[in-house]
Amino acid sequence: MAIKVDQLTKTYGKQLALDNVSFETQKNSIVGFLGPNGAGKSTTMKILAGLIPASAGTCHISDSNIAEQSLAAKRKLGFLPENNPLYTDMYVREILQYEASTHRIKNKSERIDLVVKQTGLEDAQHKKISELSKGYRQRVGLALCIIHDPEVLLLDEPTSGLDPNQILEIRALIKELGKEKTVLLSTHLMQEVEALCDEVIILHQGKIRDHFFVNDLPNKYPNQSLEEIFVRLTK
Numbered sequence: 031m032a033i034k035v036d037q038l039t040k041t042y043g044k045q046l047a048l049d050n051v052s053f054e055t056q057k058n059s060i061v062g063f064l065g066p067n068g069a070g071k072s073t074t075m076k077i078l079a080g081l082i083p084a085s086a087g088t089c090h091i092s093d094s095n096i097a098e099q100s101l102a103a104k105r106k107l108g109f110l111p112e113n114n115p116l117y118t119d120m121y122v123r124e125i126l127q128y129e130a131s132t133h134r135i136k137n138k139s140e141r142i143d144l145v146v147k148q149t150g151l152e153d154a155q156h157k158k159i160s161e162l163s164k165g166y167r168q169r170v171g172l173a174l175c176i177i178h179d180p181e182v183l184l185l186d187e188p189t190s191g192l193d194p195n196q197i198l199e200i201r202a203l204i205k206e207l208g209k210e211k212t213v214l215l216s217t218h219l220m221q222e223v224e225a226l227c228d229e230v231i232i233l234h235q236g237k238i239r240d241h242f243f244v245n246d247l248p249n250k251y252p253n254q255s256l257e258e259i260f261v262r263l264t265k
């Protein structure tokens with residue numbers, strides 16, 4: 031188990047965003063987290079990242095309870111929020127150094143060199159973030175996520191707004207990272223799920239509609255595309 035969510039409920043005032051959601055993911059799996067706008071994907075990720083509290087229920091990141099062992103849980107995860115907010119006045123290496131300091135990483139320079147290489151930021155590492163394309167900003171976002179070598183990555187629509195070439199580059203990077211990390215990936219692109227994911231969770235109106243392994247798809251839903259399944263489960 032890498033991510034475990036148990037009977038998670040979240041209300042914003044009177045708005046019920048998550049309604050008794052439970053799921054467990056395999057270790058080192060790339061998990062597509064799907065659902066229409068407003069289904070509750072970002073809310074789940076923000077709770078998993080420890081940014082907002084749950085109204086009820088528990089979440090674990092590799093055995094650490096997010097509410098009760100929040101520091102241990104946070105050490106094990108990297109979160110790339112939707113729209114990837116970055117300090118655009120900072121330089122790439124500078125922001126990585128800052129993030130490495132907050133995680134108290136030893137041998138900062140070596141670790142940053144490695145992460146810069148892993149995320150293909152060699153040519154951009156001395157540039158200001160405001161000078162970078164959206165694709166390169168996503169690379170910086172991913173570099174920040176992995177600087178402390180977490181076991182779990184939460185990626186909220188990481189390819190949204192990118193051009194087709196950038197999408198393919200970021201997907202390749204996620205695929206590579208997913209070899210040794212568990213990735214919860216929210217996306218609206220079925221192609222992306224087919225290209226990357228081992229598991230799929232479909233959320234609708236704050237409830238889990240289904241959770242399956244991509245390999246089981248032909249048995250579970252014979253002769254149906256992922257898109258057809260999605261539409262049927264979220265009508």
Ligand SMILES: Nc1ncnc2c1ncn2[C@@H]1O[C@H](COP(=O)(O)OP(=O)(O)OP(=O)(O)O)[C@@H](O)[C@H]1O
Nearest residue numbers: 042045046047065066067068069070071072073074
């Ligand atoms: N801060 C907030 N205050 C009030 N309601 C909120 C807040 N954040 C989210 N919601 C509501 O909670 C529900 C779930 O929203 P959430 O952003 O988690 O969905 P989502 O699946 O991530 O959607 P999208 O695909 O558009 O990003 C929606 O009805 C949304 O309007």
